[in-house]
Amino acid sequence: MxxxxxxxxxxxxxxxxxxxxxxxxxxxxxxxxxxxxxxxxxxxxxxxxxxxxxxxxxxxxxxxxxxxxxxxxxxxxxxxxxxxxxxxxxxxxxxxxxxxxxxxxxxxxxxxxxxxxxxxxxxxxxxxTDWDDTLTSKFRRSLYPQPLFPTIAELESMIFWIAGVLTTNS
Missing domain, CATH: 1.10.510.10 (Transferase(Phosphotransferase) domain 1)
Structure with missing residues (x-):
């Protein structure tokens, strides 16, 4: 034990x-x-x-x-x-x-x-086949049509958009 x-x-x-x-x-x-x-x-x-x-x-x-x-x-x-x-x-x-x-x-x-x-x-x-190692990940991906996390490019775009909105409003 x-x-x-x-x-x-x-x-x-x-x-x-x-x-x-x-x-x-x-x-x-x-x-x-x-x-x-x-x-x-x-x-x-x-x-x-x-x-x-x-x-x-x-x-x-x-x-x-x-x-x-x-x-x-x-x-x-x-x-x-x-x-x-x-x-x-x-x-x-x-x-x-x-x-x-x-x-x-x-x-x-x-x-x-x-x-x-x-x-x-x-x-x-x-x-x-009797076993498919990728099946569970395929299933999870099918539940979420969009990626769970944004890509780096999407994050940069969001950050620059927020920064642009903040500078425009100030």
Whole structure:
């Protein structure tokens, strides 16, 4: 535990929230498709159970210790009479494998979701790859049609415009 960096989730350098991070990230690994699959399982858990992963643990350090010890969130509802929920729970557990290479790929997750008795349907998308390192930045850029910060030329223009207005008015 001495090698683990404990920080506030909003200040983590790698991004992400502790309750959704794969164990390899706590050991100094980097985000990749396998860690995203782990995070997907945490989101699926939250949707299925209507509770945060490790909702019973108050401190992020306790969540980190639990994940590193191999613990995963427990179901809060029985699945005896619900085949779809049981199938989703089985998928979640596969996505939580300790060994990242044992986790299903995004394509395999989609295949499994399509065969579940929940009437999931496939939609066409542009990318056929399982992982796109630029996707999150593309998504963020799509939300902001204008750059978040002005360019140096725009800043200079604003400064000179303000200076011109101030000298004209004085």
């Amino acid at each position: 001495s090698s683990i960096q404990l920080t506030n989730s909003s200040m983590r350098a790698r991004g992400g929230t502790v309750r959704y991070q794969a164990p390899e990230l706590f050991r100094g690994g980097h985000n990749n498709s396998e860690s995203d699959v782990f995070a997907f399982a945490c989101v699926a858990y939250e949707l299925l159970m209507e509770k945060l992963p490790f909702h019973e643990l108050r401190w992020e350090s306790a969540v980190i210790a639990a994940v590193l010890a191999g613990s995963r969130p427990s179901p809060t509802a029985p699945f005896a009479n619900n085949t779809a929920s049981q199938a989703v729970w089985d998928l979640i557990q596969d996505c939580w494998q300790e060994n990242p290479q044992m986790r299903p790929t995004a394509a395999q997750i989609v295949e499994r979701l399509l065969i579940l008795p929940m009437q999931a349907t496939a939609t066409l998308c542009e990318s056929t």
